[in-house]
Amino acid sequence: MDTRGGESSDQDTECGTAVEFVYRPTAADFEEALRARARRSPAGRAQALVAPMAAVVAVGVFSVLRDETPAVWIITLVISLAAVSWGTVRGLRTMARRIFSVVEPYGECRMVADDRGAVSTGERASFTVEWTVFREYLETPALFVLLGGERAAGVAVLPKRGAQNPEDVDRLRAILDRNLKRL
Secondary structure, three states: OOOOOOOOOOOEOOOOEOEEEEEOOOHHHHHHHHHHHHHHOHHHHHHHHHHHHHHHHHHHHHHHHHOOOHHHHHHHHHHHHHHHHHHHHHHHHHHHHHHHHHHHHHOOEEEEEEOOEEEEEOOOOEEEEEHHHEEEEEEOOOEEEEEEOOOOOOEEEEEHHHEOOHHHHHHHHHHHHHHOEEO
């Protein structure tokens, strides 16, 4: 793999050839990735459940201290859970838009991956990443989502629409399976 961000290399690796994806990231990609992370990773589930659990505890404590009737307690609980859940979803959307605002200036991206890692080249920047930076990945119908390891809370998004041909999606999945844990 060419680690200088130049032309892709189709050289053979131990288990196959490099795979290339060309795509323009969107805010919707990051929103889908963060929602998938919230559903399927332990850290994402914990992040998504902290606010609703805090609301339940707060309503419970408040209701007990104020000696409220069960009807008031239930109504307050339902309203607070609805508000907190809406806020959690809005928070994911806001986070996705912020992440996208950082990536958007790079424009169209070209990612070349093999068993050593990936090289991503945008219109304004390029970077090389080894698979050890990530711990695990998950797959949605439209994306591969790479999740950072213990020391990195990062999320990388690889849209499947960037595949040069349909076999490239399977080849990237095979590379990821060899190098990362699938969620």
